[in-house]
Amino acid sequence: MQGRKAKIDPVTAQVIGGALENVAIEMGHKLARMSYSSIIRESEDFGAALLDAQGRQLCESVDSTPLQLGPIPGYMRGIFRVMEERGETFAPGDVVMHNSPYHGASHGPDVGFCVPVFRGEELIGFSFTTAHHLDIGSLHPGSTGIVDAVDAYAEGLQFKAVKVYDAGKKNEAVWQILRDNIRAPGMVVGDMEAQIAACRAGAERFVEIVEEFGLEGVNAASEELMDYSERMLRSRIAELPDGVYRAEGFIDGFVDSPNENEKDLKIAVTLSVEGSDIHVDFEGTAPQVDLPINMPFEGTVDVAVYLTIRSILLDSALTEYVPQNDGLTRPVRITAPKGTLTNPIFPAPTIARFCPGNIVADTVMRALSEVAPRNVSAGVGNLKVVAYSGLVGEDYWVYMDITEGSYGGRYGKDGMDAVDTLFANTRNNPVEDIESHYPLRVDRYELRDDVASGPGRWRGGLGSIRQISFLEEGRFALEGDGHRFAPWGIFGGEEGIAGDLLLNPGTDGEQHLPSKIPDRRMRAGETVRTVSPCGGGYGDPLQRDPARVLDDVLDGFVSEENARKQYGVVLSDGGVDAAATASLRERMAGERA
């Protein structure tokens, strides 16, 4: 024990912690099973959590994505703020809808639903879900690739702590306005109802736990679990040398823009460690732009910072189980100058904040790499999110496809191939699901083996190639990043490979496109190929185990020529020529010096 006297015995604290987490998991199951859109039921782009009466997160569903879970306390603070301004209070039977990115929401399409939990007259906490919705009434179909929105109003409907059920009574007018102003309303409203049902189930179970252990017991256990998570993170921060660590990352921005201020945008991170505290500051980051790659400070930037620090210093594969709760935010302070990409001023648009947020996370990791070299990866490849849509009669179909990035090499391990990255962790949609529901055909879904991923002692992970054709006329829009800047190499490793986007590859009309494409019309037969980046290398490639290089050659990831050029490994007769490899590596090392 760290000299701190817990108010509850450690055994009961563990028991209550397990029971609370079970509730959040159950909420997640319910939501996934009841929802209609593949973005929720297949891609798991949702979050579920319980909070205490002060809005502090107690537990979360493990079957969902960090970028939906992390922002929930921010949504709650936003709701508190708005309701206080209006002089409103919570009543039993309320359901509150909220998606304002200037009041804690992650971005407009991630709509939060909040059910206050009452025991009798007493407000004891909140049951909360978030989920990404297919359409929220933006200027064109879908809720991704809205890259030409000029302000928050163009992004779609904004809900600021709206009671869609008021003391148990359904607010029909709000639902009607909603239905009339979004595309694919059947699906979207069905998904929202699933969120509410999951919240209500969570609220009931929360009350049961309080009945069983008493409110005092649950509160004391919650305090202890938050303190525990805080202590764990503080002990790891304290192991780092005090100091100021800096890193820079760049986002593509809009490379086809005539405005220089809209491309090659800098994210600057200054990370200071002092004792068991970390301060992350974004001074030096590019100013905000009139395009939706600004990031809500609360809901995107803070989440990217918290989750990256947690994943590095309290890596769940290497440490004890540490509950993801409010305690993990206490040792970390975040500041960003107003009017920058990382702290925009209303009504700057933010809807396409996902990919820039990944660069924030990646740059925070880079800043920590110097002092936590065995817990970071080299540069991470960013991903792309695509909206496919079309009309059948007067009705829209909308499909949202999340592609994947890749991780850089790690100490002792190559980078993870073709995965969702850093502050998100969704799932792809099966080819067999896509083609069964939409007039689309998936032509290809494979790893990139046309290039060598970032060479290193442990090489970068491989990106993917995903190619989808329209079987009927439709529309397409895309948000992505990582075309201009390859993922960084580290400790002697080389940089990875940038991503790409092709229209109608292999035809006369083949075109390379930038990483942000506003809505465009697509003819039947037209094809989109997304190519994700490959991660950066970790450590000197000349130190890579020749057997691993041989494996990569046999598996088609590295050519024999690159084995020689990049790794100094000579192959003969299907094996490694040890003597030739040793002398080649010696010569290459000499030339380098």
Add this chain to the structure above:
Amino acid sequence: MHLVGVDVGGTFTDLVLSDPEGGETYTHKIPTSGDDPSEAVIRGVYEVCRMAGIEPSEVSYLFHGTTTATNAILEHKGAEVGLLTTEGFRDIVHIGRHQRPQNYSIMQEIPWQDRALVKRRHRKVVPERLSPPRGEVLTPLDEEAVREAARELKEAGVEAVAVCFLFSYLNPAHEERAREILEEEMPGAFVTTSSSIFPQFREFERFTTAAINAFVGPKVGRYVRNLRAGLKEGGVRADVHIMRSNGGVSPSEVAAESPVTLLLSGPAAGILGGAFSGEVSGRRNLITFDVGGTSADIGIVTGKGFEEAGARDTWIAGFPVMVPMIDVSTIGAGGGSIAYVDEGGAFRVGPRSAGAVPGPACYGKGGTEPTVTDAHAVLGVLDPEHFLGGNMPLYPERAFDAVGGLAGKLGMDVREAADGILRILNNSMANATRAVTVQKGHDPRAFSLVAFGGAGPLHAVEVARILGVREIIVPAYPGINSAIGLLTTDLKYDAIATQFTLSTDPDLERLNADIERLEGDVRAQLRSDGIAQGDIEVSRGVDCRYVGQGYELRVPLPEGR
């Protein structure tokens, strides 16, 4: 008639011989043989026959629970596997669902990437393509390309191949033709198709299931051959029937064709044993609670039989497995689970276990860390005079030392710490039990808890209290309950086909034709197993969901057209 049940566990091979027409029941326990578990099985069968005073040739049926497939996947020691798939989709089994297994980890492993079932060099693509909704052929199968791939795989020393084409669940023709060609070109190889294992959508999960089948296939095949040969040599005439994950048995040769269905062979036998014990007590709603040294397996039995897991929810060794399985919730909590204080000051128990070596401190075999068994020893629950029937010495003073060290760190006295170990463990077990009861809509208060395995009865009362369960049943032979379960089972086959249809506008012609075909297949298999027509029972079901949702509920389908 003499029935023999043999259950092979990690440490012990348990046997039971029974005469259902009123004779005596004999039980036997011998150490599991490491390299080839069939040795102990064969020896055990002879020994239990000798105990009963019968000849091996007098055994009428032999039922067997095996961990051969389970261990091959858990230890990642399987065959060199090849995969034949649709051109453009070479890496489905590597990319998976593009989701990292853990949300908050940079250094994590991804099982399908770090422990690939099929190396990329052995993943071959061929031109062919089907499309939904009916599996129409867009691109015919390029048979020459299949032949070429087969030759390359053979050359590379591949011994098992999984054939995995997109949309094969709608039309298996391409997979079947490719299988024929592979069998021609690679005689002796183990060839499997994804549509024959589990014809449902979601390609990563279906392909991975087929790849696991190929990965464990040759090993299970060898094991079954050794077992059959050894038993035959010793005069056993009865065929071996193997317990499958679905809770039924099938003849060993049939089981060896789809070994992916054997991954839960052991736990399934346990649940059936629990069900039997409940039945003889006249109870229909049961929680089966099987606790050993390192893990606890918890299952549910109701008047309708045991529960089946949703195929989406079953994972083994980090891989998704889409085959019918008994619903069992397994946690790393048992008698050997180690208690400790972590670096943040939290009091934890398991999942690390002291195992058989060094074992709990009180066994006196060199263990020094406090375990659950030590907590029992401290609290006087275990009687040193009668441990394992008085056959095993117990050293409670060593338990006091081990638990005392932990108590010091927690600022507790030794009994408080011992009590705390049990409370934490019991609550973990209760949470795992909630996963198969409350979370599936069963109220545990309406169930009896059947406690077995070495440590089950020790924890049953407390777990029952936490869950509100009112009754506990301890079987007569809790230590060999799984072997007894084997004797209570039926031959059982699952047959599945996928066809999407609206309940408001069903294609009844096609539905009836499909159902009749499936039923005919299953009946033919059972008749070839020697089962009389009158003894066959068929149950039918459809998986239903609301239009647009993605998860189904199984609804029973009455007989008739």
